[in-house]
Amino acid sequence: MEERKVREEMQALIDRLLPAARAYYQESRELMSNFEYDSAYDRLQKLEEESGIVLSGSPTQRVGYEVVSSLPKITHEKPMLSLDKTKSVDELIAWLGAEKALLSWKMDGLTIVLRYRNGELYQAVTRGNGYIGELVTNNVRAFRNVPLRIPYQGELLLRGEALMRYSDFGRINRELPDTDAKYKNPRNLCTGTVRQLDPAVTAARGVYFHAFSLVEAEGVDFNNSRAAQFAWLRDQGFEVVEFEAVTADMLREAVARFEAKIPENDFPSDGLVLLLDDIAYGDSLGRTAKFPRNAIAFKWQDEQAETVLREIEWSPSRTGLINPVAIFDPVDLEGTEVRRASIHNVSVLRSLKLGLGDHILVYKANMIIPQIAENLTKSDTAEPPAHCPVCGTATERRKENDAETLYCVNPDCAIKRVKRFALMTSRDAFHIDGLSETTLEKLIQEGFIHRYADLFHLKRAEAAIAAMKGFGETSAAKLIEAAEKARHLPLSRFVYGLGIPGVGVQNAKVLSKAFQGDIQALLTADVETLTGIDGIGEVMAADIVTFFRDPKEREIIDELLQEVTLEPEASAGAEAQRYAGQTYVITGSLVNFPNRTALKDYITARGGKVAGEVSAKTTALINNDIHSTSGKNKKAHELGIPILSEAEFLAAES
Numbered sequence: 283m284e285e286r287k288v289r290e291e292m293q294a295l296i297d298r299l300l301p302a303a304r305a306y307y308q309e310s311r312e313l314m315s316n317f318e319y320d321s322a323y324d325r326l327q328k329l330e331e332e333s334g335i336v337l338s339g340s341p342t343q344r345v346g347y348e349v350v351s352s353l354p355k356i357t358h359e360k361p362m363l364s365l366d367k368t369k370s371v372d373e374l375i376a377w378l379g380a381e382k383a384l385l386s387w388k389m390d391g392l393t394i395v396l397r398y399r400n401g402e403l404y405q406a407v408t409r410g411n412g413y414i415g416e417l418v419t420n421n422v423r424a425f426r427n428v429p430l431r432i433p434y435q436g437e438l439l440l441r442g443e444a445l446m447r448y449s450d451f452g453r454i455n456r457e458l459p460d461t462d463a464k465y466k467n468p469r470n471l472c473t474g475t476v477r478q479l480d481p482a483v484t485a486a487r488g489v490y491f492h493a494f495s496l497v498e499a500e501g502v503d504f505n506n507s508r509a510a511q512f513a514w515l516r517d518q519g520f521e522v523v524e525f526e527a528v529t530a531d532m533l534r535e536a537v538a539r540f541e542a543k544i545p546e547n548d549f550p551s552d553g554l555v556l557l558l559d560d561i562a563y564g565d566s567l568g569r570t571a572k573f574p575r576n577a578i579a580f581k582w583q584d585e586q587a588e589t590v591l592r593e594i595e596w597s598p599s600r601t602g603l604i605n606p607v608a609i610f611d612p613v614d615l616e617g618t619e620v621r622r623a624s625i626h627n628v629s630v631l632r633s634l635k636l637g638l639g640d641h642i643l644v645y646k647a648n649m650i651i652p653q654i655a656e657n658l659t660k661s662d663t664a665e666p667p668a669h670c671p672v673c674g675t676a677t678e679r680r681k682e683n684d685a686e687t688l689y690c691v692n693p694d695c696a697i698k699r700v701k702r703f704a705l706m707t708s709r710d711a712f713h714i715d716g717l718s719e720t721t722l723e724k725l726i727q728e729g730f731i732h733r734y735a736d737l738f739h740l741k742r743a744e745a746a747i748a749a750m751k752g753f754g755e756t757s758a759a760k761l762i763e764a765a766e767k768a769r770h771l772p773l774s775r776f777v778y779g780l781g782i783p784g785v786g787v788q789n790a791k792v793l794s795k796a797f798q799g800d801i802q803a804l805l806t807a808d809v810e811t812l813t814g815i816d817g818i819g820e821v822m823a824a825d826i827v828t829f830f831r832d833p834k835e836r837e838i839i840d841e842l843l844q845e846v847t848l849e850p851e852a853s854a855g856a857e858a859q860r861y862a863g864q865t866y867v868i869t870g871s872l873v874n875f876p877n878r879t880a881l882k883d884y885i886t887a888r889g890g891k892v893a894g895e896v897s898a899k900t901t902a903l904i905n906n907d908i909h910s911t912s913g914k915n916k917k918a919h920e921l922g923i924p925i926l927s928e929a930e931f932l933a934a935e936s
């Protein structure tokens with residue numbers, strides 16, 4: 283190629299890579315997929331090698347990006363470099379030669395360096411641009427597994443990856459529904475969590491630290507072995523990245539063993555790292571501008587498959603954001619059948635020039651998340667829908683962080699009312715077990731539920747529900763049976779389920795009693811009548827009247843009354859005191875209650891208490907994941923406190 287052409291192509295690649303790198307490192311956002319980024323990067327590197335020219339500002343010459351947060355900046359004593367990488371096991375074997383090495387997960391979070399002094403955690407700094415990082419000591423103190431005190435009293439410097447687990451990521455995304463536009467993956471959420479200013483938020487979300495490199499520990503003899511360093515770090519109380527000692531002859535099998543574990547891993551990784559065990563020899567190799575020479579990263583050769591794009595599904599989420607998902611002819615990738623991949627947003631749809639019938643190449647990023655690598659036929663005919671697929675309102679295009687996105691702006695769109703649906707189906711209201719917020723969201727997205735009364739028309743969605751993740755024919759049938767049962771309920775539960783501002787379980791009971799179960803009398807009551815009831819103040823009375831006079835609410839109520847029969851209130855008594863004198867702790871995600879607050883209300887409404895931490899006074903810990911290694915589970919085991927799944931907890935009733 284002619285030199286001018288080469289320069290032009292290199293400049294074009296740099297112009298694409300730089301904004302993406304800045305967004306990725308400074309703001310933890312992705313403007314393009316890692317696949318796209320890495321392909322462009324590799325192309326640039328190849329052109330640089332062939333031509334001997336490196337243009338100023340080339341991303342191949344820098345590590346990360348300067349940080350722009352309000353956190354204090356710290357200069358690293360030793361630069362924190364990136365890693366050279368390969369996708370070929372043969373290259374890995376050749377690189378290792380006759381040396382011994384440690385093969386470990388390349389963890390996909392946020393790299394942090396920790397300094398201990400006098401046996402105490404003294405300072406924690408992010409990698410930043412490799413030379414200057416951000417001070418995050420207070421947040422790191424709130425990590426789940428970082429020792430705050432260690433036996434060793436000298437100066438210790440070590441590096442590791444701050445990580446968020448997939449299970450916690452899922453839980454947090456469920457509990458913070460408004461963040462689905464922000465947090466795309468655990469790495470993203472982890473970076474956001476460690477770089478925000480409130481350690482309480484860090485503590486609540488659950489961040490783990492996995493050590494992968496000991497930089498300095500004055501006066502300790504490690505016998506010139508990285509493995510000995512790792513063992514020593516474990517003795518000091520650190521969680522060290524999982525690793526295997528390897529030599530060239532067994533490397534291929536070791537890589538395969540790691541690979542086989544990926545589907546069960548609860549933490550994100552984006553490859554493996556091979557680190558020479560011989561410390562002195564490794565150090566003697568020195569470094570390039572960007573990489574140390576004593577280690578190399580291995581990235582999975584993502585298996586690709588060609589298929590045909592059949593449909594683009596536009597699924598609105600609770601924030602109103604409507605994201606495109608590609609549905610294609612099923613292909614086998616890494617041993618599983620794949621038929622959908624997120625297209626992320628309108629900009630990505632356009633850059634791929636997608637259209638139905640196009641031949642596309644798909645792969646699983648880091649062997650887990652299906653992605654479109656390339657569109658081979660580029661018909662460029664797909665258009666974002668002009669109307670919300672859930673409610674039919676005209677959609678709106680927005681420009682967010684350089685990407686074009688699509689929104690439903692109708693505040694009454696069913697998808698934005700997931701929480702209200704969940705309240706309505708909760709145990710103190712209509713009591714339809716099996717409808718978590720996630721399930722409701724799915725049913726709304728798939729068009730089975732538009733209006734509240736549709737909760738009683740689930741029969742027509744039975745096959746679809748049975749096919750949903752975590753369901754099956756039996757659970758689907760149970761759910762529909764529960765919905766049928768819910769047709770008979772007392773006025774108090776009906777009123778609570780409507781979600782009138784300020785009207786909780788108790789107030790709903792007060793209202794039902796005052797109006798003797800007569801819904802029509804309640805609907806037409808004025809403020810004066812309502813304030814005349816013991817326990818109903820002026821503000822609540824006004825809220826109730828406003829609610830019942832809203833024609834939209836009246837329509838909802840009328841539709842529901844077509845489906846249900848109001849019955850006399852169940853007598854209080856035993857039920858009201860079911861959990862008297864008992865204290866529960868709740869952790870993890872729930873199935874039968876929309877969220878933990880709802881379960882807490884359920885217990886307290888029946889005379890029990892809910893505490894934040896497990897103690898000797900705890901009756902039981904409620905956690906659906908009995909194998910969880912959370913602090914609460916450990917504590918419960920130590921104290922001999924029973925751990926109950928939601929189902930076991932509820933089974934005590936009926």
Ligand SMILES: NC(=O)c1ccc[n+]([C@@H]2O[C@H](COP(=O)([O-])OP(=O)(O)OC[C@H]3O[C@@H](n4cnc5c(N)ncnc54)[C@H](O)[C@@H]3O)[C@@H](O)[C@H]2O)c1
Pocket residue numbers: 302303306307311312313314315316317319320345346362363364365366386387388389390393409443494495523555579
């Ligand atoms: N999508 C985008 O727009 C975009 C933009 C920029 C970068 N990227 C991605 O980022 C990658 C480059 O990022 P990078 O330079 O920050 O990191 P890297 O991929 O070069 O990884 C090297 C780092 O991994 C960490 N690490 C994790 N586990 C380790 C272990 N067990 N042992 C040793 N080190 C371990 C260390 O901090 C090390 O410095 C690219 O390959 C690309 O996929 C994507």
Ligand SMILES: [Zn+2]
Pocket residue numbers: 598670671672673674675690691692695696
């Ligand atoms: Zn809508």
